[in-house]
Amino acid sequence: MGKFYITTPIYYINSVPHIGHAYTTVIADALARWHRLRGDDVFFLTGLDENSAKTLEAAKERGFKDIQAYADSMANLWLSTWRLLEISNDDFIRTTQERHRKNVIELFERIRSKGDIYKGTYEGLYCEGCEAYYTEADLIDGKCPLHLTRPKWLKEENYFFRLSKYADALLKHIEENPDFIQPEARRNEVVNFIKQGLKDISVTRQNQQWGIDVPGEPGQKIWVWFDALINYLLPKKYWPADVHIIAKDIIRFHCIIWPSMLLSAGLELPKRIFAHGFLTVEGQKISKSLGNVIDPAYLVEKYSADVVRYFLIREVSFGQDGNFSEASLEARLNDELADILGNFVHRVLTFIRDRFNSRVPEGKVDRKLEEEILQRVEKIERLLLELKVSQALDEIMAIARRGNEYFQSCKPWEAIKKEKEKAADCILSCVNLVKILCVSLTPFMPEAAAKLAKQLAIEVKHWNQAKAFDIRPGHVIGEPVALFAKLKKAEGPKEKLISIEEFGKLDIRIGRVLAAERVPKSKKLLKLEVDLGREKRTLVAGIAEKYAPEDLVGKNIVVLANLEPAKLMGVTSEGMLLAAEDEAGVSILVTDRPVKPGSKVR
Ligand code: MSP
Numbered sequence: 001m002g003k004f005y006i007t008t009p010i011y012y013i014n015s016v017p018h019i020g021h022a023y024t025t026v027i028a029d030a031l032a033r034w035h036r037l038r039g040d041d042v043f044f045l046t047g048l049d050e051n052s053a054k055t056l057e058a059a060k061e062r063g064f065k066d067i068q069a070y071a072d073s074m075a076n077l078w079l080s081t082w083r084l085l086e087i088s089n090d091d092f093i094r095t096t097q098e099r100h101r102k103n104v105i106e107l108f109e110r111i112r113s114k115g116d117i118y119k120g121t122y123e124g125l126y127c128e129g130c131e132a133y134y135t136e137a138d139l140i141d142g143k144c145p146l147h148l149t150r151p152k153w154l155k156e157e158n159y160f161f162r163l164s165k166y167a168d169a170l171l172k173h174i175e176e177n178p179d180f181i182q183p184e185a186r187r188n189e190v191v192n193f194i195k196q197g198l199k200d201i202s203v204t205r206q207n208q209q210w211g212i213d214v215p216g217e218p219g220q221k222i223w224v225w226f227d228a229l230i231n232y233l234l235p236k237k238y239w240p241a242d243v244h245i246i247a248k249d250i251i252r253f254h255c256i257i258w259p260s261m262l263l264s265a266g267l268e269l270p271k272r273i274f275a276h277g278f279l280t281v282e283g284q285k286i287s288k289s290l291g292n293v294i295d296p297a298y299l300v301e302k303y304s305a306d307v308v309r310y311f312l313i314r315e316v317s318f319g320q321d322g323n324f325s326e327a328s329l330e331a332r333l334n335d336e337l338a339d340i341l342g343n344f345v346h347r348v349l350t351f352i353r354d355r356f357n358s359r360v361p362e363g364k365v366d367r368k369l370e371e372e373i374l375q376r377v378e379k380i381e382r383l384l385l386e387l388k389v390s391q392a393l394d395e396i397m398a399i400a401r402r403g404n405e406y407f408q409s410c411k412p413w414e415a416i417k418k419e420k421e422k423a424a425d426c427i428l429s430c431v432n433l434v435k436i437l438c439v440s441l442t443p444f445m446p447e448a449a450a451k452l453a454k455q456l457a458i459e460v461k462h463w464n465q466a467k468a469f470d471i472r473p474g475h476v477i478g479e480p481v482a483l484f485a486k487l488k489k490a491e492g493p494k495e496k497l498i499s500i501e502e503f504g505k506l507d508i509r510i511g512r513v514l515a516a517e518r519v520p521k522s523k524k525l526l527k528l529e530v531d532l533g534r535e536k537r538t539l540v541a542g543i544a545e546k547y548a549p550e551d552l553v554g555k556n557i558v559v560l561a562n563l564e565p566a567k568l569m570g571v572t573s574e575g576m577l578l579a580a581e582d583e584a585g586v587s588i589l590v591t592d593r594p595v596k597p598g599s600k601v602r
Contacts, residue, residue, distance in 0.1 A: 004035040004042045005238035009246050010049040010093060010231050013074035014058035015293070017081045019312070019324050020247070020279050020286050022296040026312050027276070027389050028245045029087045033443035034384050036088075037463040043238040046082070047093030048075055049228045051221075052131060056210040067210060071096055084300045085309065086446050093231045095212075104212050104222060104230045107265055108203075116162040116264040122202040125151035131224050133202065146249060158202035159214065161226070166260035167198040173259065179272050181255050182387065183319040186248060186275045190255045201257065229258045232270070240268040243387065248275045274387050277321035294324065306445035307333050307484070310393070313444060318390045330487050336397060338486040344403040345437065348430040349455055349480035355416055355423070360431055362473040363424035369406060370429070370469050373399060373436060377466050380440060396440045403433040431456075431477075432469040439466035448483050455480050507562035508578070508601035510591060511537070516549035522569045528552065528577070532561060533598015540573035546585045558589040558601055 008028045011021050025046055032044035050071045059070035075094055082089065093100060111117050124133045129147035133154075136142075143150055171194055174180055174187065181187040204220040205211070211221035232241055246254050251273070259269045278285075281292040299308045311329045314336075316322025352358060376399055383392040407430055412423035435456055442449040442460050453460050457478045458471070511530035519525035524542045526549060539559065558578040565574050579586045 001039040002041070003238060003242070004032070004040040005235065005241045006032050006035075006042070006044050007232050007241055007244050008046040009250060010047040010095065010228055011078065012049050012052055012054055013071055013078070014052070014054035015288060016074075017078055017296055018286055018293045019281070019296055019299070022081070022085060022308070023279055023312050023316075024245055024247060024276065025082060025087055026085060026309050027318065029085075029089070030309070030313060030389055030443045031243075031245075031384070031387065032090075033088055033446065034463070037439075037442060037460075039462060042090070043235050044089045045091050045093060045232070045234060046087070046089045047091075047231060048078060048095065049224065049231075050075075050094055050096045051211040051227050052224045053128065053208060053210060054131075068096065081295075081297050084297050084305060086305045088446075091234065093234050095227060095231060100231060100234065101212050103233055104227050105215055107230050107233070107261070108222060108226070109215070110266075111161065111261060111264045114264050114266075116165065117159050117203065118162070120158065120160045120200075120202075121155065122158050122160070123153070123155040126154040127151040156202070156206045158206065159204040159220065160200045161203045161257075161261070162264070163201050163257065163260050164198045166263050167194050169263055170194055170256065170259055173269060180269070181251070182272060182274045186251055186255075190251060193252065194256060198256065198260075225253050225257065226261070229253065229261065232258075233267075241270040243272040243274055244270050246273065246275050247278055249278070251275045272387075274319075276319055277316065279316065280321070280323045282325050283323055299329075303329065303333065304447070306448045307337065310337060310445055313389050314393050314397075316390060318388060333484060334486050337484040340397060340404060341400040341437065342482060342484040342486075344400050344407065344430075345434050345452060345455075346480055346482055347407055348403070348427065348434050349477060351412060351427060352431065352477055353480055355412075356427070358477050360471060360473050360475040360477065361424035361427055363421065363426075363428040365432065365469050366406075366425065366429045370432070373402070373433060374467060374469075377436060377440065380466075381463075393444055396437065396444070399433060399440070400437055403430060403437070406430065406433070428471075428473065429469070431475075432471050435471050436466050439463065451481065451483060454478050505562075506560060509533070509559050509561045510595045510597055510599045510601065511539075511557050511559040511561075511575075511577075512594075512597040513552045513555050513557060516552045518544055518549060519569050519571055525569055525571075526552070527571050528557075530557070530559060530575075531597040532559065532575075533596065537561070537574040538572065539575050539577050540568040540571050541577040541579070541588075543577070543579060543586050543588060547588070552588075555588070556591045556594055556597070558591070 006028050008024050028044060032042050036042045055071060056067055059067045062070065064070035079092060126133050127144040127147060127149065129149060130144060134144065134151055171191065174191060181190055203223045203226040204214050205223055206220060208221045211224060212227050214220040214222060232244065233239055244254055254273050262269050280286065281294060284290055284292055286293060296308065311332050314332060315328065352360060376395055380392045380395045383395065410422065410426035412426045415423040415426065435458060438449055438452040438456055439460050449460065455478045457476060509532055511532045513528050514531050515529040517527050519527050519540060524544050526541050526544045526547065528539045528541060530537050530539055560576040560578060563576050565572050577588060579588045
């Protein structure tokens with residue numbers, strides 16, 4: 001088998017990972033896992049683009065003086081997210097690493113020695129978000145089409161890269177290698193752009209404090225994109241990459257600048273660049289300011305890594321734009337993973353356990369079914385070679401659907417009463433379908449597939465196991481367990497909401513703390529004497545780990561006044577102090593001016 005080197009973009013660390021990043025990374029991971037299963041020598045690289053001016057800004061914003069310490073903390077966060085999502089990358093590159101700096105300098109010098117880097121003055125419109133210069137024609141209403149901000153006019157003395165020199169060679173390469181840029185729409189976009197003519201680009205920046213120095217000229221930093229693209233050269237023995245997976249936002253960097261740099265340096269070009277579409281969240285662009293950045297870790301905790309992986313790959317036809325919504329994720333979990341896949345697998349395995357004492361029965365395989373399924377597996381293989389991941393997963397689910405139909409049509413639970421052989425034939429074919437599902441799902445949902453392999457009592461070692469009905473009579477299976485728990489249908493919004501009358505039942509009032517002391521022998525509890533306007537009350541609150549008694553006296557707190565009294569460590573609490581809680585502990589609610597004690601909160 002061959003080598004397979006696959007990459008994702010290296011992500012900026014000014015923000016946290018969201019499902020857009022997870023989308024690219026999960027897809028690259030499924031492809032990497034599939035090639036490993038085929039026996040290919042795989043290298044899967046992902047990592048972080050840390051030398052951006054955005055890093056410096058974000059670090060300062062968050063009060064870090066040590067920028068590298070900020071970068072390290074973000075690297076931990078990104079890595080832990082990828083671990084949660086079962087990402088099986090072989091290396092994790094960070095552009096602040098010395099090994100990367102060395103590669104960058106080496107390539108810069110190599111291109112310079114070819115006469116393709118020269119000094120000049122640059123003047124133009126610069127988008128700080130993209131860290132790139134634009135021409136008027138690139139802008140929409142004078143704004144950067146990606147960041148919707150007005151670029152600044154910048155004039156600098158920089159080093160330039162002779163991009164213009166490579167336009168013809170690049171066009172020729174794209175023409176001769178129709179798979180080089182995919183999908184086709186993106187390829188056409190790139191071709192049209194090159195045909196309009198390429199200008200040389202500045203590849204260094206003046207007056208920047210963060211980034212890689214141009215050798216011998218500390219006043220000049222290497223442009224972050226020139227620097228970042230070189231990350232792909234890290235595993236030298238695997239170059240050229242078999243595929244760079246990116247999204248459509250960064251095709252010009254990957255399909256024009258990067259190949260031109262490589263042509264200049266005399267290195268091979270990547271074999272394929274696949275630019276997928278963009279995900280929205282509930283129909284909107286993912287953005288910090290819209291507050292719709294979904295943390296993949298939250299989704300993994302709620303639904304499991306496999307369900308999130310399945311949804312991301314399955315929901316959007318790879319290459320198209322798509323939308324993320326938790327409601328559609330839940331629908332796919334219930335309707336596809338639980339009802340189709342989980343149901344089929346569980347019916348077959350429990351039947352073997354209950355009716356055949358966990359032993360696959362003697363019988364005859366349905367040859368027609370076998371042929372049909374093996375053809376489907378061939379199709380899955382073809383689709384995966386063409387990077388059509390969502391379609392491949394769809395085809396796998398079609399096998400599960402076919403399995404359910406088959407099981408349903410031969411009714412083994414009835415046949416077993418009169419025609420035991422018929423039931424045995426059916427089950428022998430079905431258990432082979434379950435095995436094929438197990439093998440073919442391994443790259444997509446590694447945890448569920450491993451669970452299933454255990455139930456089947458098989459070891460998944462090679463993709464070829466998906467190409468045979470080789471579970472034989474007599475094979476003893478393990479204990480069947482449900483693979484996916486179905487979520488209860490979310491209650492309609494009416495049932496979840498409460499009426500204003502219901503809210504009115506809560507008597508919430510402002511209280512002023514008159515005195516406070518620790519409850520003896522308790523680490524957590526404080527006893528408060530509170531003025532509630534017409535009356536004084538004693539409250540017991542579990543806030544002693546965060547507040548000293550003297551911090552509270554005189555404060556206006558919020559009290560649920562009509563709560564049944566309760567005794568805590570021997571002290572009766574006549575109401576409840578309201579507080580919020582997060583990882584940092586509790587925080588009491590207070591009013592922002594000294595409201596009169598006893599005032600009602602509505
Ligand atoms: N640092 C550069 C890439 C340098 S690669 C040499 C960068 N970083 S980024 O953090 O902005 O990541 C961009 C990539 O993240 C996209 O190309 C895509 O892979 C992924 N996505 C970010 N938002 C996305 C969506 N909303 N939808 C799908 N993918 C998204 O650009």
